[in-house]
Amino acid sequence: MVVPRRGISVRRRLLQLVLLHTAWEVGSSQLHYSVLEESQHGTFVGRIAQDLGLQVSELVPRMFRVVSKGHGDYFEVNLQNGVLFVNSQIDREELCAKSPVCAIHLEVIVDKPLRVFHVEVEIADINDNAPFFTAKEESLFILESRTVGSFFPLEGALDADVGINAQLNYQLSPNEHFMLDFQKSGDNSLGFIIKKSLDREDIPVHRLLLTAFDGGQPVQTGTVHLVITVLDVNDNPPVFSQPVYKIQMLENASNGTLVAKINATDLDEGINKEISYSIRSVTPPKLSTIFKIDPSTGQIRLNGELDYEDTNSYEIRAEATDKGGYPLSGHCKVLIDILDMNDNVPEMLVTFLLVPVPEDSSLGMEVALISISDKDSGANGQVNCSLWPPRLPFKLVSTFKNYFSLTLVEPLDREQVAEYRMVVMVRDEGTPPLSASSTLVVPIGDVNDNAPIFAQPIYTVFVKENNPPGAHIFTVSASDPDVAENALVSYWLDEKLWPLSSYISVHSESGKLYALQPLDYEELKLLEFQVRAKDAGLPSLCGNVTIQVFVLDENDNVPAVSGLAEDTPILLKVPVAAGHVVGKIYALDADSGYNAWLRYELHDASSGSWRVGLYSGEISATRALEEAEGSNIQSLLVLVKDHGKPVLSTTATFSVSLVPSAQAAQSDARLSRTGGSIKPLADTANLYLIIAICSVSSLFLLVILVYVALRCQSQAKEAMVYGPGTATLVCASEVGSWSYSNRHSHILAGVSGEAGAKNDLMVFSPSIPVSVENGKQQDLLCVTVSDTVLKLLL
Known part of the structure; x- marks a missing residue:
């Protein structure tokens, strides 16, 4: 510390003063220094960094700074050596007037982590007045x-x-x-x-x-x-009733209020007894006009406004003078104490605010620093600080006197509350109490703590076969409650289990699914795969959804008659009775359902001797044929049609020759050797085709009832698992009847499952979502039945 030029004794006294005030008090969180007023710029005050336990090398990285509240920049810290020094001269009398203790409070703030130290520098008086x-x-x-x-x-x-x-x-x-x-x-x-x-x-x-x-x-x-x-001569001065008058006044007293009435008496007679009162002086002198006295009555009244925070006491020296030829005077003092009123609203200052607050911030983190002050004294100057609304993840913690820190006490979740608006309220303990408030807005910073999620775990899509390459079949969409890049979602196919790149692609930004090639129901009936969604946060988070793509059959296959030999006529011995079945035509259709349900008609409906079963393909005589009609070869053209839209058809020629009984035996033996596809009535199983279709319809209704009962008992929906194997997709078409395809199905799944044909009956609920094509929603109800079950039924 630099000592002013005041002599050796002054130096000794100041040295003792410095040693006394720069020591730490045990258990105190305040650092205390002392410096003389009028000290020049650069005067050493103390090694503040060392006394605070800080390394000089960390002052700049931790943004070491000193804040002086309301007293200007009287002090600075050299960040190179951590020394606190005088920045500008201090006039103690101007700063603190006659206050016995004059001190400047400094706040020392460092970051990483945030800490606040309180330093008090006492301004020591020198004899400069x-x-x-x-x-x-x-x-x-x-x-x-x-x-x-x-x-x-x-x-x-x-x-x-x-x-x-x-x-x-x-x-x-x-x-x-x-x-x-x-x-x-x-x-x-x-x-x-x-x-x-x-x-x-x-x-x-x-x-x-x-x-x-x-x-x-x-x-x-x-x-x-x-x-x-x-x-x-005039030898009796006026004498006051008491030498000192002690008065107390409220600082809010109005102008003209009676302060005191002084009274003096004079033992003389006549004019020497008449007294005139006057005020000789008022302390402090700068407020000498704030009081006035009535010369005749001695009443002292207020002639201005009082302010306890400016001056809390006055001393009036009053004089009583008689009117003698040689006037005599008496004197008294009027001591006035001003009583404090709660007339100053508490003041609040936010000295530090950390925003936004990351939602993964640790508990106990200081978000803001708040200082409270009240110019009043006593209970009028004691303040309480609180937060509104009360249920907040923050609380106010008192750190030093009227200093508070806003501290995090509960975990944050930006997805629940993105911003907190709170009111900091301060209230003094005066009567009536005065209060002030300030609104703090604390936004919460997002971290990537939410993975993208889909609306449902499984989507079922129906796509007609023979779609154009690149057709849009479905759109997946995942949502992420985070914001910015943490909510930016991209999509891709999970091909770890099955290579799907030749069938399906997904747009990484829109989530649109495209069929890369035409799908063939006869080759592929089900594609099951997973689409994954990933956000752009660090680290990124993922979600997935299962997509089931069912290929719907279209009537794209013409019925085919198998193994028919036109040059091998059927030889029948005569006579032939009416209704006699002479053979049956076998035809197959590679399609499924109604598209594969075949019907048979004679091309020439006028062929009066023969008829063909509409669905059985059985050819029978419509009338009795006699031996007289023998050796006549009759060719019947049979038209085979499916039930698809549009209808596809083919033709088959059926030749019948009537021969005598001796030739019929030889023709039967020759027919058995040719192995042709036109067979006699002995193949009785095919007579029940219509019965089988009706059985499938009945079974479907039974399955629906069982399925509804199971759904009522179970809360969780189980996803179907498919593997490569055989199954048959049976659908209720818009006509309302049932059919099936005898062709084996190929199912490609993107999830693990048992290979081979299923031995159970699987029903897809009518409530599953379906794709929309050509502006029309397809409402289908499908049952997948194993080949073994269908064989038993048919």
């Missing part, structure tokens, strides 16, 4: 009849310093009639006493010099000239 009197000359009038020992009060000097620098002593210039009387105890009464009788004829006027000395080093002095006029 000389005592002064309010007037350079004071006139006194004293009757010559006053006795030895009579006391006459004098107006004391004032000193802007404090402590020992403001402790005054007085000295009166040497004379033989008066002696100084100064009592340091009590009210510091100052005056002089007559030590020798006065004689106006000898000395009518006495001129003395009163000198005031302060207790500082070096000593400062001030003087006033006393002009004492010796009066004659």
